[in-house]
Amino acid sequence: MAESAAEDTHRAIEAVYRIERARLIAGLARMTRDVDRAEELAQEALLTALTDWPRTGVPDNPGAWLMAAAKRRAIDGFRRSAMASRKHDELARDMDEADDSVAAIEAAIDDELGDELLGLIFAACHPVIAPEARAALTLRLVGGLTAEEIARAFLSNEPAIAARITRAKKAIASAGVAFEVPRGAELAARRASVLEVVYLIFNEGYAATAGPSLVRPPLCAEAQRLGRILAGLMPEEPEVLGLLALMEIQASRLAARAGPDGRFVPLTEQNRARWDQLLIRRGLKALERVEALGGVDGPYALQAALAACHARARRAEDTDWARIAGLYDRLGRVMPSPVVELNRAVAHSMAFGPEAGLRLVDAIAEEALLRNYAPLPAARGDFLFRAGRLGEAKAAFEAAAALAGNEREREWLQARAASCTV
Numbered sequence: 001m002a003e004s005a006a007e008d009t010h011r012a013i014e015a016v017y018r019i020e021r022a023r024l025i026a027g028l029a030r031m032t033r034d035v036d037r038a039e040e041l042a043q044e045a046l047l048t049a050l051t052d053w054p055r056t057g058v059p060d061n062p063g064a065w066l067m068a069a070a071k072r073r074a075i076d077g078f079r080r081s082a083m084a085s086r087k088h089d090e091l092a093r094d095m096d097e098a099d100d101s102v103a104a105i106e107a108a109i110d111d112e113l114g115d116e117l118l119g120l121i122f123a124a125c126h127p128v129i130a131p132e133a134r135a136a137l138t139l140r141l142v143g144g145l146t147a148e149e150i151a152r153a154f155l156s157n158e159p160a161i162a163a164r165i166t167r168a169k170k171a172i173a174s175a176g177v178a179f180e181v182p183r184g185a186e187l188a189a190r191r192a193s194v195l196e197v198v199y200l201i202f203n204e205g206y207a208a209t210a211g212p213s214l215v216r217p218p219l220c221a222e223a224q225r226l227g228r229i230l231a232g233l234m235p236e237e238p239e240v241l242g243l244l245a246l247m248e249i250q251a252s253r254l255a256a257r258a259g260p261d262g263r264f265v266p267l268t269e270q271n272r273a274r275w276d277q278l279l280i281r282r283g284l285k286a287l288e289r290v291e292a293l294g295g296v297d298g299p300y301a302l303q304a305a306l307a308a309c310h311a312r313a314r315r316a317e318d319t320d321w322a323r324i325a326g327l328y329d330r331l332g333r334v335m336p337s338p339v340v341e342l343n344r345a346v347a348h349s350m351a352f353g354p355e356a357g358l359r360l361v362d363a364i365a366e367e368a369l370l371r372n373y374a375p376l377p378a379a380r381g382d383f384l385f386r387a388g389r390l391g392e393a394k395a396a397f398e399a400a401a402a403l404a405g406n407e408r409e410r411e412w413l414q415a416r417a418a419s420c421t422v
Contacts, residue, residue: 009054020063022142026120030179035169045070119180125193128175133164138197152209152405214258214408238295241286245304248283252276264412268316280311299335321351338367354386374403394420
């Protein structure tokens, strides 16, 4: 019985750590000016909790407890270190003067304008860091993703992603980047990178690239929280509001994306009664604000308008696919990419028939970025299936299943392949 209680406590500690890890690293990086050391301190706090909490119980505010424990370890480390006297004195004085009590840390965590996690993202999007490394570093620090998972998200390979992250950390340390939200012109200059990173975090939660679960709702929730903070900081920026609208509307479908057995449910087959109407209203309200500001042609605003088309359709058959196809035509001009073209092909197939989709998807079939991208053969399989070309559809679905990293997605594709009986 005691062994079972200990196992329950250990599971609770691991769950708390997964939730609090990003915020811990953000706060510790701001204190230590060292991302690697911040990650180490967060891990040391976890080990302390694994020792203490089975005896004392899980504290009322476990996140603040972990931060206080990590902060004390940081101070001890600085006092023992042989770093330059000036830096030692400066950092130790700053930390000694700060209140490291659980209550004080809890209050600081609730201070949105000084949000340390958002500060970490802005640091990760600093111009000294290569553009391709910014999202990888943020997904590592904020999302807790492994290099392998990030590689899947970027259609890259694990060694390349690991190297990007290492270089990004070194660039932050060398430049002495501040872990805080900038103001004025600097805020505007880094906005696009930050929006891209926040949306990548959301997407990893909405459609997990690997693992047994189709979705990772905590990542979606964190991205939405960050999006709301950004909207508060930049209330007149259409693209900030467009991203928020997009995430709110897409998040409304999370509960319907998987069936009772955990299997993937495509958008057209989802039980729309399970869509979160509060999130839809929030998203539509943000989109209305975008329209009032005249920012309807930005990439995030257009994607939010696409999501709104689905949100407004009570039934799948009520979806205005012709409007969606037109919006994808506009998005392809504003944000040209093979992935956008693939989604455009899907929209045209729904609006104008599977042969229209096949013509568009065949035009991008040789794109290098899509060569190992499971949604490409999956979409082609769907077009072929609806065109009655079942043998070809089966082969396409099997190819997609072989490329899929997510177990639930793979199962769904295998089931579709099995349904292609001639």
